Amino acid sequence: xxxxxxxxxxxxxxxxxxxxxxxxxxxxxxxxxxxxxxxxxxxxxxxxxxxxxxxxxxxxxxxxxxxxxxxxxxxxxxxxxxxxxxxxxxxxxxxxxxxxxxxxxxxxxxxxxxxxxxxxxxxxxxxxxxxxxxxxxxxxxxxxxxxxxxxxxxxxxxxxxxxxxxxxxxxxxxxxxxxx
Numbered sequence: 001x002x003x004x005x006x007x008x009x010x011x012x013x014x015x016x017x018x019x020x021x022x023x024x025x026x027x028x029x030x031x032x033x034x035x036x037x038x039x040x041x042x043x044x045x046x047x048x049x050x051x052x053x054x055x056x057x058x059x060x061x062x063x064x065x066x067x068x069x070x071x072x073x074x075x076x077x078x079x080x081x082x083x084x085x086x087x088x089x090x091x092x093x094x095x096x097x098x099x100x101x102x103x104x105x106x107x108x109x110x111x112x113x114x115x116x117x118x119x120x121x122x123x124x125x126x127x128x129x130x131x132x133x134x135x136x137x138x139x140x141x142x143x144x145x146x147x148x149x150x151x152x153x154x155x156x157x158x159x160x161x162x163x164x165x166x167x168x169x170x171x172x173x174x175x176x177x178x179x180x
Contacts, residue, residue, distance in 0.1 A: 031057035034169070037128040039109055039158060040135030041065035042082060045174060049132055051087050054098050062101055064124060066135070068108040068115070079104035109135045109154030114161060121161070129167040133158045134174045 024032075031053065040046040046065070053060055067075035082088075083099050091098055105124070108115040116124070137150040155173065162171050 025056070028057045028059070031130070032059040033061050034129045035061040035127045036063045036130045036132065037066070037105075037124050038063060038132045038134065039066045039114075039154075040133070040174075042067060042070075042078065043134065043136075045134045046132075047082065047085075047087055049134060050102065051091065054088075054091055054101065058095070058098070060101060062103055062127070064103050064105045064128065066107045066109065066114060066116070067104040069106070075104040075106045109157060110149050112157075114157050124161065125164050126166060128165055129169045131158065131162055131165075131168070131171045132174075133172065136174070 036053065038046060038049065041050055042065075050063060050065070053063060065079060067079050069075060070078060073081075079102065083102060088099065105116060105120050107120070113121065133155060135150070135154060137147050139147075158173075159171075162168055
Protein backbone atom coordinates (compact mmCIF):
# COMPACT_ATOMS: atom_id res chain seq x y z
CA UNK A 1 0.00 0.00 0.00
CA UNK A 2 1.34 3.44 -0.91
CA UNK A 3 0.62 5.01 2.49
CA UNK A 4 2.53 2.18 4.24
CA UNK A 5 5.47 2.83 1.93
CA UNK A 6 5.41 6.53 2.76
CA UNK A 7 5.15 5.83 6.49
CA UNK A 8 8.13 3.46 6.39
CA UNK A 9 10.21 5.82 4.27
CA UNK A 10 9.40 8.81 6.46
CA UNK A 11 8.85 7.75 10.07
CA UNK A 12 7.71 11.24 11.11
CA UNK A 13 4.99 11.36 8.45
CA UNK A 14 1.47 10.74 9.72
CA UNK A 15 -0.70 8.53 7.50
CA UNK A 16 -3.55 10.96 6.95
CA UNK A 17 -5.77 8.43 5.16
CA UNK A 18 -5.71 5.87 7.97
CA UNK A 19 -5.35 8.13 10.98
CA UNK A 20 -8.04 7.86 13.65
CA UNK A 21 -6.98 11.08 15.31
CA UNK A 22 -9.24 14.08 14.77
CA UNK A 23 -6.65 16.76 14.05
CA UNK A 24 -7.87 20.27 13.33
CA UNK A 25 -5.67 22.49 11.24
CA UNK A 26 -4.53 25.91 12.44
CA UNK A 27 -6.75 27.41 9.72
CA UNK A 28 -9.81 25.54 10.98
CA UNK A 29 -8.97 26.68 14.51
CA UNK A 30 -8.64 30.27 13.30
CA UNK A 31 -12.19 30.26 11.88
CA UNK A 32 -13.70 28.55 14.92
CA UNK A 33 -16.48 30.74 16.29
CA UNK A 34 -15.75 33.59 13.87
CA UNK A 35 -18.39 35.22 11.72
CA UNK A 36 -17.46 35.90 8.12
CA UNK A 37 -18.69 38.43 5.54
CA UNK A 38 -18.41 37.39 1.89
CA UNK A 39 -19.02 39.35 -1.27
CA UNK A 40 -19.27 37.49 -4.56
CA UNK A 41 -20.69 34.37 -2.92
CA UNK A 42 -22.91 33.65 -5.92
CA UNK A 43 -19.98 33.57 -8.34
CA UNK A 44 -17.63 30.69 -9.09
CA UNK A 45 -14.91 31.64 -6.60
CA UNK A 46 -17.43 32.58 -3.92
CA UNK A 47 -19.32 29.28 -4.12
CA UNK A 48 -16.10 27.29 -3.83
CA UNK A 49 -14.91 29.48 -0.95
CA UNK A 50 -18.16 28.92 0.98
CA UNK A 51 -18.05 25.17 0.46
CA UNK A 52 -14.42 25.02 1.61
CA UNK A 53 -15.08 27.14 4.71
CA UNK A 54 -18.11 25.06 5.73
CA UNK A 55 -16.39 21.73 5.07
CA UNK A 56 -13.01 22.55 6.59
CA UNK A 57 -14.11 24.63 9.56
CA UNK A 58 -17.04 22.86 11.23
CA UNK A 59 -17.00 25.27 14.18
CA UNK A 60 -17.20 28.40 12.03
CA UNK A 61 -19.75 30.98 13.13
CA UNK A 62 -22.17 32.61 10.72
CA UNK A 63 -21.26 33.36 7.12
CA UNK A 64 -23.03 36.46 5.85
CA UNK A 65 -23.10 36.65 2.06
CA UNK A 66 -23.88 39.93 0.33
CA UNK A 67 -26.39 38.94 -2.36
CA UNK A 68 -28.29 41.11 -4.80
CA UNK A 69 -31.70 40.58 -6.33
CA UNK A 70 -31.42 39.11 -9.80
CA UNK A 71 -34.14 38.58 -12.37
CA UNK A 72 -36.81 39.25 -9.75
CA UNK A 73 -35.50 36.60 -7.32
CA UNK A 74 -34.83 37.90 -3.81
CA UNK A 75 -31.41 37.27 -2.22
CA UNK A 76 -32.62 34.66 0.29
CA UNK A 77 -34.34 32.53 -2.37
CA UNK A 78 -31.45 32.99 -4.74
CA UNK A 79 -28.96 31.76 -2.19
CA UNK A 80 -31.20 28.90 -1.10
CA UNK A 81 -31.14 27.64 -4.69
CA UNK A 82 -27.34 27.91 -4.80
CA UNK A 83 -26.97 25.91 -1.57
CA UNK A 84 -29.16 23.16 -3.06
CA UNK A 85 -26.67 22.76 -5.92
CA UNK A 86 -24.34 19.80 -6.46
CA UNK A 87 -21.31 21.56 -4.92
CA UNK A 88 -22.99 21.40 -1.50
CA UNK A 89 -24.44 17.86 -1.75
CA UNK A 90 -21.83 16.18 0.45
CA UNK A 91 -22.17 18.91 3.08
CA UNK A 92 -25.93 18.43 3.11
CA UNK A 93 -25.56 14.65 3.41
CA UNK A 94 -22.87 14.70 6.11
CA UNK A 95 -24.08 17.59 8.26
CA UNK A 96 -27.34 19.11 7.02
CA UNK A 97 -27.43 21.85 9.66
CA UNK A 98 -24.13 23.37 8.49
CA UNK A 99 -25.86 25.27 5.66
CA UNK A 100 -27.94 27.12 8.25
CA UNK A 101 -24.77 29.06 9.04
CA UNK A 102 -24.99 30.80 5.66
CA UNK A 103 -27.16 33.93 5.70
CA UNK A 104 -27.90 36.02 2.63
CA UNK A 105 -27.63 39.75 3.25
CA UNK A 106 -29.48 41.86 0.70
CA UNK A 107 -27.13 44.25 -1.04
CA UNK A 108 -25.01 45.09 -4.06
CA UNK A 109 -21.35 46.16 -4.15
CA UNK A 110 -22.14 48.72 -6.85
CA UNK A 111 -24.60 50.60 -4.61
CA UNK A 112 -23.82 53.22 -1.96
CA UNK A 113 -23.27 51.59 1.44
CA UNK A 114 -23.22 48.28 -0.47
CA UNK A 115 -27.00 48.58 -0.76
CA UNK A 116 -27.35 47.14 2.76
CA UNK A 117 -30.03 48.12 5.20
CA UNK A 118 -28.83 49.99 8.31
CA UNK A 119 -29.71 46.97 10.49
CA UNK A 120 -27.71 44.58 8.29
CA UNK A 121 -24.76 46.97 8.26
CA UNK A 122 -24.91 47.17 12.06
CA UNK A 123 -25.01 43.36 12.27
CA UNK A 124 -21.87 43.09 10.11
CA UNK A 125 -20.07 45.83 12.06
CA UNK A 126 -20.77 44.17 15.41
CA UNK A 127 -20.31 40.47 14.64
CA UNK A 128 -17.93 39.91 11.73
CA UNK A 129 -14.18 39.43 12.14
CA UNK A 130 -13.21 38.19 8.65
CA UNK A 131 -14.06 39.63 5.23
CA UNK A 132 -13.61 37.81 1.93
CA UNK A 133 -14.17 40.25 -0.93
CA UNK A 134 -14.40 38.20 -4.11
CA UNK A 135 -17.17 40.12 -5.92
CA UNK A 136 -16.11 41.44 -9.30
CA UNK A 137 -16.95 41.59 -12.92
CA UNK A 138 -14.61 39.40 -14.91
CA UNK A 139 -16.11 40.04 -18.32
CA UNK A 140 -13.25 40.68 -20.72
CA UNK A 141 -15.50 42.82 -22.94
CA UNK A 142 -17.29 44.78 -20.20
CA UNK A 143 -17.61 48.54 -20.54
CA UNK A 144 -14.74 50.09 -18.60
CA UNK A 145 -17.06 52.27 -16.48
CA UNK A 146 -18.98 49.15 -15.37
CA UNK A 147 -15.75 47.35 -14.48
CA UNK A 148 -14.58 50.36 -12.47
CA UNK A 149 -17.92 50.62 -10.68
CA UNK A 150 -17.78 46.96 -9.63
CA UNK A 151 -14.07 46.28 -9.22
CA UNK A 152 -12.75 49.61 -7.94
CA UNK A 153 -15.63 51.49 -6.31
CA UNK A 154 -17.09 48.25 -4.94
CA UNK A 155 -13.77 47.44 -3.33
CA UNK A 156 -13.57 50.94 -1.87
CA UNK A 157 -17.04 50.45 -0.33
CA UNK A 158 -15.91 47.17 1.26
CA UNK A 159 -12.82 48.87 2.66
CA UNK A 160 -15.00 51.64 4.13
CA UNK A 161 -17.17 48.99 5.80
CA UNK A 162 -14.10 47.13 7.05
CA UNK A 163 -12.86 50.29 8.78
CA UNK A 164 -16.07 50.31 10.85
CA UNK A 165 -15.96 46.66 11.89
CA UNK A 166 -15.21 46.36 15.58
CA UNK A 167 -13.44 42.98 15.63
CA UNK A 168 -11.86 42.79 12.18
CA UNK A 169 -9.03 40.29 12.14
CA UNK A 170 -8.59 39.61 8.44
CA UNK A 171 -9.54 41.18 5.12
CA UNK A 172 -8.97 39.06 2.01
CA UNK A 173 -9.46 40.60 -1.44
CA UNK A 174 -9.29 38.70 -4.69
CA UNK A 175 -8.27 41.19 -7.34
CA UNK A 176 -9.41 41.21 -10.95
CA UNK A 177 -6.76 43.66 -12.11
CA UNK A 178 -5.95 41.38 -15.03
CA UNK A 179 -9.36 41.98 -16.66
CA UNK A 180 -8.51 45.31 -18.36
